[in-house]
Amino acid sequence: MATLNEHEMNPILNAQIKDPAYLLGMHQLGEEKVVIRAFEPYAEKVFLISDQLEEEVELELIHGDGLFERVIETEEFFDYELKYRGYHGGEWQRKDPYSFQPYLSDYDLYLFSEGNHHRVYEKMGAHVVTHQGVKGTVFTVWAPEAERVSVIGNFNSWDGRVHQMKLLGHSGVWELFIPGIGEGEVYRFEILSKEGYTLIKSDPYAFYSEVRPANASVVYDYNGKYEWQDDHWMEKRAKTNWLERPMSIYEVNLGSWARVPEEENRFLSYRELADKLVDYVKEHNYTHVELMPVAEHPLDESWGYQVTGYFAVTSRFGKPEDLMYLIDEFHKNDIGVILDWVPGHFPKDAHGLGRFDGSAVYEHLDPRLGEHQDWGTYIFNYGRNEVKNFLISNALYWLDKFHIDGLRVDAVASMLYLDYSREGDQWVPNKYGGRENLEAIEFLQYFNSISHEYYPGILTIAEESTAFEGVSKPTYLGGLGFSMKWNMGWMNDALEYIEKDPIYRKYHHNNLTFPFVYAFNENFILVLSHDEVVHMKGSMINKMPGDYWQKFANLRAFYSYMYAHPGKNLTFMGGEFGQWKEWNATQSLDWNLLDFEAHQKLLDFVTDLNGIYQEEAALWEIDFSYDGFEWIDCHDADNSIISFMRKAKNPDEFIIAVFNFTPIERSNYRVGVPREGYYEEILNSNAEKYWGSNSGNMGGVWSEDHPWQNRECSINITLPPLSGLYFKFKR
Structure with missing residues (x-):
C-alpha cells in the first residue's frame, strides 16, 4: 500500500514542487522503518541496491506515471543506488540525486543575498564536483519567483519532471546534484512561473555554450585545462602604474580581423589567432590589444555587445582554454589584453536573462527604468544585491580565470543617467528628484574599488560620452574610480576638423585647440574606435579629404597629431593600413590592400609611430597633467598650423611637435624652443618611406639665437604639406 495519497503525489507528478527531496529520496517512516521513493517516468521497474541489503530489492510502482517506493525495515539511513529498467529493455544505474545534502552552504547563500559573494561563479551554475564521495555535477540557479525549476538535458530526455531542483530556504537559489553527469553535457533550466507557463533558459553562470544558433549551456570544468606561463608579465603588471607608461591600443573584433575565405569565410580560432594576431600586434609595436566582447552572444552583427552568456567564452572561436592560450601568448610577448565588458544592458532573447523566471529578476519591471529604447534591450537592476553580485563576480571572473589586464566598460553614460535617450515622462527621477542613476553610480564605484583591490595593476576604462564629473577620480574622493576614460569629445572635435577640406580648416581651428582645455580633467584615452567606421561614417582613410595622395598624407598627419596629444591612444583594426571599406563584422579586413605601396607604407608609418611613441617618455610619462604639456603656438589658424611641447619628468627630455594641416609646404617656418641645441627630427610623416613627398x-x-613666441631661441624649419613633425632635443 502506498505511503502517499494522490494529493501528496501530484506536486511531483505534475512538476510543481519547490522541495522534491521532501518526498523523494530516503525518509524516516516511523521508528523502525524508512521509505525510499523515486520518480522516473521512463522506467518500467526500479531496483534498490545497497551493501546493507542481501540482494536487489524492487520498488513498488505506486503511480503509473513513474512514481516508485519501497519501505525497508531499519532504524538507520543507509547508502544506496537505484537501478532502472526501461520499457524497451535498457538499464541504467546511479546514485539517487535526492539522497544528497545541499552543496551550497548557508554562508554562500548569505553572501550572495548580501551581494558580496565575489567569486560566486565558483558555486553558481554547473560544476563538476565530488560531493559526499560521489562524482557528478551540481547545478544551481537563482530564480526567486519560480514555482519550480528543473535541470533538463539529453541525460533525462529534456523532461522537466525528472530532475526537479530544490529551493534553498528563502534565498531564491535552486540546487540539484546529479551523480554521473560530467563535462560536455548539454543542459538548460526549465522554469515554471507563478503564472503557470514554462520557460526554457540557458544557465546565466554557464562557462560554455553550444555554437550559435544553438544556445544550450554546456557543462565545463576548468580544473587542469590550462597551465599559465605568464608569471613574469603578471608580476610586472602588479607593480606597473599604467598612467605613466605608454599605451598604444589596437582594438580588434576577433570574428572579422581575418577569416579563411577558401573555407567558406571560416573564423580563425583562438589558437590560430594566437599564431597570427599576436605576431601582428607585436610586429607593429602596439602595447595593448583590446578585444571586443568575447562573452557568448547569439548574433554576429551585434559585435558581441548583446550578451546572453556573461560567463561563457563564445564558442565561435574555440573553448575557454583556447582563449587562455591566446591571452597567454600576448602576455609572453609583453602585450596587455583589455576586454570589452557590457554591464549596461542585455538582450531580450528568450533563452537569456530577460524575465528569467517569469518576473523581472535581473531587470526592472517598469520599462521607464528597465528598458533601453535605442537598443531594444533590458537594463540591469543595479540596486538588487543578487544582480550586483552577478555583475561584480562576472568582472572578477574575467580578471581571475583569463588574466585580463583591463576591462573597458561599454556605454557607461547609459548607466549613469535615468533619462538617457528619453524624454518627458519616459523616465523616473531618483529619490532626490534628479536624473542620476544612484544605484548604477554606487555599482560602478563598487566594481572599480573591488577590481583594483583584488588585482593591482589592472585597468578599468569607461566609455562615457558626457561631462559626468570624476569618472577617473578615485572612489575615496567621490569619483567613479575608473583608471581612465575614453575621450569622446576629442574624437568628435578632431574628426570634424580633419574631415574638412583644408581650405576651410582655418575656420575650425578651435576643433584642434579646444580639447586641450579639458585634456587633464580626466585620465583620457584618445579613441578612434569601431564606432567611427560603421553606419555610413566611412573608414578612416575615406574620411580624409583630397585626392588619393592627400588622403594618405592627411591620415598620417592626423595619427601623428593624435599620438603627440596628451592621453593614451586607441585605434581600430584596419585603420593602420588604410582599409577603404567601412568595417563589416561579417567579413575579413581587406588584407590584399597591402599589395599596394600606399597602404603598405601607411602601415610602416604606424609601426614607426608606435615605436617612437614607446621610446619617448615625453609622449606618455606625464599624460594627465599640464606639467607634461606646453603650447608653443595655438593661434596660427590662417595656416592651420599648431605646435606644442610634450615633456617627461626628466627636464632634459622633451619633444617639439609641429603640425601642418594644409597641402601647402611652409619654408622658413619659425618655431620657438626652450633651449639652445640640436633638434633631431625623429618623425616626419611626409618622409618618402611613408609615401610622402620627402x-x-x-x-x-x-x-638659432632668435627670440620667438616668448622664447629666447627658435628653430627655422621646413614644414611639409599635410604633415606632422616631432623634434627631439639633443644637447
Whole structure:
C-alpha cells in the first residue's frame, strides 16, 4: 500500500514542487522503518541496491506515471543506488540525486543575498564536483519567483519532471546534484512561473555554450585545462602604474580581423589567432590589444555587445582554454589584453536573462527604468544585491580565470543617467528628484574599488560620452574610480576638423585647440574606435579629404597629431593600413590592400609611430597633467598650423611637435624652443618611406639665437604639406 495519497503525489507528478527531496529520496517512516521513493517516468521497474541489503530489492510502482517506493525495515539511513529498467529493455544505474545534502552552504547563500559573494561563479551554475564521495555535477540557479525549476538535458530526455531542483530556504537559489553527469553535457533550466507557463533558459553562470544558433549551456570544468606561463608579465603588471607608461591600443573584433575565405569565410580560432594576431600586434609595436566582447552572444552583427552568456567564452572561436592560450601568448610577448565588458544592458532573447523566471529578476519591471529604447534591450537592476553580485563576480571572473589586464566598460553614460535617450515622462527621477542613476553610480564605484583591490595593476576604462564629473577620480574622493576614460569629445572635435577640406580648416581651428582645455580633467584615452567606421561614417582613410595622395598624407598627419596629444591612444583594426571599406563584422579586413605601396607604407608609418611613441617618455610619462604639456603656438589658424611641447619628468627630455594641416609646404617656418641645441627630427610623416613627398629638415636643425613666441631661441624649419613633425632635443 502506498505511503502517499494522490494529493501528496501530484506536486511531483505534475512538476510543481519547490522541495522534491521532501518526498523523494530516503525518509524516516516511523521508528523502525524508512521509505525510499523515486520518480522516473521512463522506467518500467526500479531496483534498490545497497551493501546493507542481501540482494536487489524492487520498488513498488505506486503511480503509473513513474512514481516508485519501497519501505525497508531499519532504524538507520543507509547508502544506496537505484537501478532502472526501461520499457524497451535498457538499464541504467546511479546514485539517487535526492539522497544528497545541499552543496551550497548557508554562508554562500548569505553572501550572495548580501551581494558580496565575489567569486560566486565558483558555486553558481554547473560544476563538476565530488560531493559526499560521489562524482557528478551540481547545478544551481537563482530564480526567486519560480514555482519550480528543473535541470533538463539529453541525460533525462529534456523532461522537466525528472530532475526537479530544490529551493534553498528563502534565498531564491535552486540546487540539484546529479551523480554521473560530467563535462560536455548539454543542459538548460526549465522554469515554471507563478503564472503557470514554462520557460526554457540557458544557465546565466554557464562557462560554455553550444555554437550559435544553438544556445544550450554546456557543462565545463576548468580544473587542469590550462597551465599559465605568464608569471613574469603578471608580476610586472602588479607593480606597473599604467598612467605613466605608454599605451598604444589596437582594438580588434576577433570574428572579422581575418577569416579563411577558401573555407567558406571560416573564423580563425583562438589558437590560430594566437599564431597570427599576436605576431601582428607585436610586429607593429602596439602595447595593448583590446578585444571586443568575447562573452557568448547569439548574433554576429551585434559585435558581441548583446550578451546572453556573461560567463561563457563564445564558442565561435574555440573553448575557454583556447582563449587562455591566446591571452597567454600576448602576455609572453609583453602585450596587455583589455576586454570589452557590457554591464549596461542585455538582450531580450528568450533563452537569456530577460524575465528569467517569469518576473523581472535581473531587470526592472517598469520599462521607464528597465528598458533601453535605442537598443531594444533590458537594463540591469543595479540596486538588487543578487544582480550586483552577478555583475561584480562576472568582472572578477574575467580578471581571475583569463588574466585580463583591463576591462573597458561599454556605454557607461547609459548607466549613469535615468533619462538617457528619453524624454518627458519616459523616465523616473531618483529619490532626490534628479536624473542620476544612484544605484548604477554606487555599482560602478563598487566594481572599480573591488577590481583594483583584488588585482593591482589592472585597468578599468569607461566609455562615457558626457561631462559626468570624476569618472577617473578615485572612489575615496567621490569619483567613479575608473583608471581612465575614453575621450569622446576629442574624437568628435578632431574628426570634424580633419574631415574638412583644408581650405576651410582655418575656420575650425578651435576643433584642434579646444580639447586641450579639458585634456587633464580626466585620465583620457584618445579613441578612434569601431564606432567611427560603421553606419555610413566611412573608414578612416575615406574620411580624409583630397585626392588619393592627400588622403594618405592627411591620415598620417592626423595619427601623428593624435599620438603627440596628451592621453593614451586607441585605434581600430584596419585603420593602420588604410582599409577603404567601412568595417563589416561579417567579413575579413581587406588584407590584399597591402599589395599596394600606399597602404603598405601607411602601415610602416604606424609601426614607426608606435615605436617612437614607446621610446619617448615625453609622449606618455606625464599624460594627465599640464606639467607634461606646453603650447608653443595655438593661434596660427590662417595656416592651420599648431605646435606644442610634450615633456617627461626628466627636464632634459622633451619633444617639439609641429603640425601642418594644409597641402601647402611652409619654408622658413619659425618655431620657438626652450633651449639652445640640436633638434633631431625623429618623425616626419611626409618622409618618402611613408609615401610622402620627402620634404623636411634633413634629419634635424640647430636652434638659432632668435627670440620667438616668448622664447629666447627658435628653430627655422621646413614644414611639409599635410604633415606632422616631432623634434627631439639633443644637447
